[in-house]
Amino acid sequence: SGFTVKARLAKGEQIFAAWVASCIARNAEAAVKVGFDMAFFDLQHGEGGFAEARDSIAAVRRAGRPSGVRVGLEGYAEAARLLDVGAEVAVLPMVNSAEDGRRLVDTLKYPPLGSRSWGPTRAIDMLGLTVETYRASANDNVVVLAMIETRAAVAAADDILDVPGLDGVFVGPSDLSISLSDGARLDHRMPEAVAVMERLVEAARKRGKTTAIFCAGGEAARRNAQMGFDILAVGSDMAFLSDGARAALTAARGT
Ligand code: 3PY
Numbered sequence: 001s002g003f004t005v006k007a008r009l010a011k012g013e014q015i016f017a018a019w020v021a022s023c024i025a026r027n028a029e030a031a032v033k034v035g036f037d038m039a040f041f042d043l044q045h046g047e048g049g050f051a052e053a054r055d056s057i058a059a060v061r062r063a064g065r066p067s068g069v070r071v072g073l074e075g076y077a078e079a080a081r082l083l084d085v086g087a088e089v090a091v092l093p094m095v096n097s098a099e100d101g102r103r104l105v106d107t108l109k110y111p112p113l114g115s116r117s118w119g120p121t122r123a124i125d126m127l128g129l130t131v132e133t134y135r136a137s138a139n140d141n142v143v144v145l146a147m148i149e150t151r152a153a154v155a156a157a158d159d160i161l162d163v164p165g166l167d168g169v170f171v172g173p174s175d176l177s178i179s180l181s182d183g184a185r186l187d188h189r190m191p192e193a194v195a196v197m198e199r200l201v202e203a204a205r206k207r208g209k210t211t212a213i214f215c216a217g218g219e220a221a222r223r224n225a226q227m228g229f230d231i232l233a234v235g236s237d238m239a240f241l242s243d244g245a246r247a248a249l250t251a252a253r254g255t
């Protein structure tokens with residue numbers, strides 16, 4: 001019981017997470033059952049809202065695993081509420097300045113780092129903590145990540161990484177490549193985007209901060225793990241379903 005993501009990161013372990021776009025609890029259970037270390041629920045582009053994410057976080061916890069959430073644009077309050085129901089990692093999209101990063105920390109960390117509002121009743125039950133142990137450990141153990149996925153974010157990346165209380169950055173390779181190419185390309189392996197990824201890993205490592213990245217499938221996750229990212233979010237559950245269904249149908253038809 002208790003928080004576990006931060007402890008694993010502190011040991012230098014890489015974390016392989018299932019990216020659950022459906023926000024369906026049963027899908028998340030199936031993903032962690034095959035061995036993923038945790039699950040992420042996507043409330044920006046995924047298909048569920050607060051209630052689905054809440055129930056999915058609980059289902060994954062019953063399977064002994066932690067959860068993270070990627071909230072919607074400007075989803076500061078949404079992220080705080082999802083921490084209250086047991087998410088350990090919060091990811092905000094389109095963080096483009098240190099000011100955005102400071103607002104994120106202010107919303108998700110208790111004083112003296114920020115001004116998170118008290119009310120983590122479900123998280124306390126789920127993590128097997130007490131009011132006192134949650135209060136005393138939350139700032140150190142909740143992982144707050146700012147998404148770097150625009151040209152503006154790349155320019156501000158050092159300042160964003162320097163925000164006190166911000167635990168690290170999360171790369172969105174789709175938006176990053178679209179932004180860096182001025183809309184001409186969506187390519188996770190675009191050289192300019194890969195160069196940014198390498199620089200971010202280095203800049204974060206220097207500061208003892210965490211790097212995470214969305215990976216479209218296992219091979220992308222392998223490459224990004226070799227690049228040195230700490231959290232590999234492998235997606236999505238809907239792609240896993242399509243890929244498995246396609247393979248089964250192909251085998252069944254003998255084509
Ligand atoms: C991106 O690649 O832009 C993301 O936000 C990952 O989901």
Ligand code: MG
Nearest residue numbers: 149172174175
């Ligand atoms: Mg994105």
